[in-house]
Amino acid sequence: MRHFRETIYKWIFSVLAFASLLFLTGIILTLFVESYPFFVRHDISESIFGLYWYPTYDPPEFGMLTLITASFVVTLGAMVVCIPIGVGTALFLQELASASQRAVLKPLIEILAGIPSIIFGFFGMIVVAPFLQRLLGIPTGLNAFTASLVLGIMATPTVASLAEDAVSFVPRSFREASLALGANRWQTLTRVVVPAAGSGISTAIILGIGRAVGETMVVLMVAGGAAVIPHSIFDPVRPMTATIAAEMGEAVMGSGHYGALFAIGLILFFITLAINIVAEIISRRFRLKLGLGR
Amino acid sequence: MKYKTIHTAEPFTAHPGKAIRMSDFSQALGFLFLGACAAFALFFLGSILYFVIVRGAPAISWEFLTSAPRKAMTQGGVAPAIVGTFSLTLGAIAFAFPLGLACAIYLTEYSPKTILVNIIRLSIANLAGIPSIVFGLFGFAIFVKVFGFGVSMLSGSLTLGIMALPGIISASQEAILAVPQSYKEASLALGATHWQTIARVVLPSSLPGILTGVILNVGRVAGETAAIMFTAATFYTRGYPDSIFSEVMALPYHIYALMTEGTHPESQTLIAYGSSLILLTLVLVVSSLAIILRQRQRRVYGL
Numbered sequence: 001m002r003h004f005r006e007t008i009y010k011w012i013f014s015v016l017a018f019a020s021l022l023f024l025t026g027i028i029l030t031l032f033v034e035s036y037p038f039f040v041r042h043d044i045s046e047s048i049f050g051l052y053w054y055p056t057y058d059p060p061e062f063g064m065l066t067l068i069t070a071s072f073v074v075t076l077g078a079m080v081v082c083i084p085i086g087v088g089t090a091l092f093l094q095e096l097a098s099a100s101q102r103a104v105l106k107p108l109i110e111i112l113a114g115i116p117s118i119i120f121g122f123f124g125m126i127v128v129a130p131f132l133q134r135l136l137g138i139p140t141g142l143n144a145f146t147a148s149l150v151l152g153i154m155a156t157p158t159v160a161s162l163a164e165d166a167v168s169f170v171p172r173s174f175r176e177a178s179l180a181l182g183a184n185r186w187q188t189l190t191r192v193v194v195p196a197a198g199s200g201i202s203t204a205i206i207l208g209i210g211r212a213v214g215e216t217m218v219v220l221m222v223a224g225g226a227a228v229i230p231h232s233i234f235d236p237v238r239p240m241t242a243t244i245a246a247e248m249g250e251a252v253m254g255s256g257h258y259g260a261l262f263a264i265g266l267i268l269f270f271i272t273l274a275i276n277i278v279a280e281i282i283s284r285r286f287r288l289k290l291g292l293g294r
Numbered sequence: 295m296k297y298k299t300i301h302t303a304e305p306f307t308a309h310p311g312k313a314i315r316m317s318d319f320s321q322a323l324g325f326l327f328l329g330a331c332a333a334f335a336l337f338f339l340g341s342i343l344y345f346v347i348v349r350g351a352p353a354i355s356w357e358f359l360t361s362a363p364r365k366a367m368t369q370g371g372v373a374p375a376i377v378g379t380f381s382l383t384l385g386a387i388a389f390a391f392p393l394g395l396a397c398a399i400y401l402t403e404y405s406p407k408t409i410l411v412n413i414i415r416l417s418i419a420n421l422a423g424i425p426s427i428v429f430g431l432f433g434f435a436i437f438v439k440v441f442g443f444g445v446s447m448l449s450g451s452l453t454l455g456i457m458a459l460p461g462i463i464s465a466s467q468e469a470i471l472a473v474p475q476s477y478k479e480a481s482l483a484l485g486a487t488h489w490q491t492i493a494r495v496v497l498p499s500s501l502p503g504i505l506t507g508v509i510l511n512v513g514r515v516a517g518e519t520a521a522i523m524f525t526a527a528t529f530y531t532r533g534y535p536d537s538i539f540s541e542v543m544a545l546p547y548h549i550y551a552l553m554t555e556g557t558h559p560e561s562q563t564l565i566a567y568g569s570s571l572i573l574l575t576l577v578l579v580v581s582s583l584a585i586i587l588r589q590r591q592r593r594v595y596g597l
Contacts, residue, residue: 002487005489006487006488006489009489010404010488012396013396013397013399013400013403013404014400014404016393016396016397016400017396017397017400017401017405017414018414019393019397019459020397020414020417020418020421020459020460020463021413021414021417023417023421023456023459024417024420024421025417026432026436027424027428027429027432030431030432030435030436031428031431031432033435034431034435084331085331085334085335086335087331088327088328088330088331088332089328089331089332089335091328091331092328092329092331092332093332095325095328096325096328096329097332105332105336107582107585107586107589108336109335110581110585111578111581111582111585112339114510114513114514114517114577114578114581115339115342115517115574115577115578116514116516116517116518116519116546116573116574116577117517117519117520118517118519118546118549118550118570118573119342119346119517119549119570119573119574120342121550122549122550122553122566122570123342123345123346125553126553126563126566127341127345153335153338153339156335156339157335157339160335184317184318184321185321185325186317186320186321186324186325187317187321189324190324207423210423213425214423214424214425214426214427214428215425216425216426216427216519216520217519217520217546217550220550221550221553221554241425241427241520244427244430244431245427245430245520245523248430248431248434248523248524249523249524253439261431262431262435265427265428265431268425268427268428269424269425269428272423272424272425272428273420273423275423276419276420276422276423277420280419
């Protein structure tokens with residue numbers, strides 16, 4: 001009887017454990033099923049590499065290259081901001097901050113990582129965009145540059161926090177050996193600690209990229225929303241996430257437009273999936289290298 | 295003169311007898327750069343807090359917190375949005391917490407080392423990386439349309455719950471793994487079964503850690519916008535939601551709507567600042583609480 005009950009509990013838990021797998025499969029299936037009618041009616045490569053996104057024209061055009069380019073440009077810009085600042089902050093915390101500074105800064109950064117993205121979008125729209133417009137004398141503050149800046153700052157706490165963890169895993173003996181050889185602290189940091197934590201730092205950066213690609217509210221509010229290939233970083237753009245968020249409300253269910261938005265969702269899904277897999281591989285290698293195990 | 299003054303031609307450095315070395319110079323420059331990075335990050339993040347607090351504070355009043363919007367969003371308060379955010383968050387956690395905990399128990403206590411378990415782990419990791427707007431699409435297609443829940447609190451809570459699931463699983467796993475092996479061995483040695491050990495030894499001692507992880511996710515769920523845009527949220531409701539099938543107002547979506555819709559930008563901006571301040575306060579209080587609690591627990595377990 002007792003044995004029977006144990007088995008029942010085990011089964012209940014194993015069934016519930018499949019929930020994540022169920023949801024993941026559900027998401028993939030939903031994206032495929034809802035975008036299938038779109039892919040049937042429209043040529044895949046023509047849509048992905050098409051330059052014109054006019055979903056409400058007659059006949060509509062669903063060229064997604066503008067949207068994909070926009071996501072790419074904004075994410076790249078965000079990384080230009082977030083990699084030096086995020087990794088720099090992590091190294092500062094590890095190398096220069098006193099114990100008491102670290103005790104305050106580390107949790108503070110984690111708390112800042114929790115600021116909702118809508119707050120960043122709101123702040124970007126109402127403070128950063130008008131400020132940059134006046135400062136640089138550009139026609140609109142809502143453009144790829146502003147979106148990159150705000151997005152980069154938003155991803156900074158995440159990257160800083162993960163990179164700091166990676167750097168703190170570097171064994172003390174590595175540093176001691178380097179210092180004993182007569183290297184100063186900066187040489188030790190740049191030539192021993194950072195290379196040793198390299199793949200851990202890369203994982204942090206890749207996860208930051210994932211966060212920036214998938215972010216919706218900031219780009220929806222700050223990027224300007226024009227579905228054209230940008231000629232400069234001060235042009236308004238419309239990334240994939242912003243397109244879905246802005247147009248889902250008006251797309252008629254079952255229409256080509258509706259399917260196209262799910263197709264964008266599918267592309268986004270595969271991009272983030274690839275990012276996750278790469279991060280996972282690199283982080284596993286990092287753990288093996290420093291002998292951390294799982 | 296008894297003492298001779300020592301004149302040195304060389305400048306004073308940490309290494310007497312040598313001029314300033316290149317490496318010292320690059321070290322100073324490098325450290326300056328690191329300091330500047332940290333300062334810039336804190337400056338920008340601090341200025342967000344500053345603007346939201348300074349400009350949001352004038353909007354806050356008792357009326358703002360307790361009444362519904364009036365006159366096309368230009369006056370009145372945001373009470374229905376606060377209530378909406380609370381109910382969506384509670385609903386999401388009520389759905390995700392039992393499921394996440396069960397999954398964490400399975401993975402830490404029962405899981406055989408099979409391919410299947412690895413697939414579960416992989417799917418959790420990948421679920422965590424999916425953009426929130428894709429969860430929104432999923433929720434819209436499945437809960438709103440296929441299940442026919444409509445744009446409602448139920449659809450929104452379920453969507454948010456699925457989004458919070460990976461976070462809750464990994465926090466619970468971390469807490470369960472932190473329970474010392476000797477506790478379990480002692481319990482099993484006393485003749486308790488595996489399930490008795492889990493229910494009476496492992497879970498009680500890991501509960502503080504699990505709850506901390508859950509609280510940390512509450513903050514994320516409460517501030518989420520993209521996932522509820524087309525599953526639950528609406529710009530305006532006449533009063534408070536009366537069932538789980540009614541549309542709700544939510545603070546994050548309310549801020550977005552105030553900034554992008556409507557015809558009175560001036561007065562709407564003030565309300566948006568006020569709503570941002572409330573949302574920010576809610577989220578930061580909740581997540582600081584979780585982070586402080588977690589640090590205390592880590593110290594207890596010597597992590």
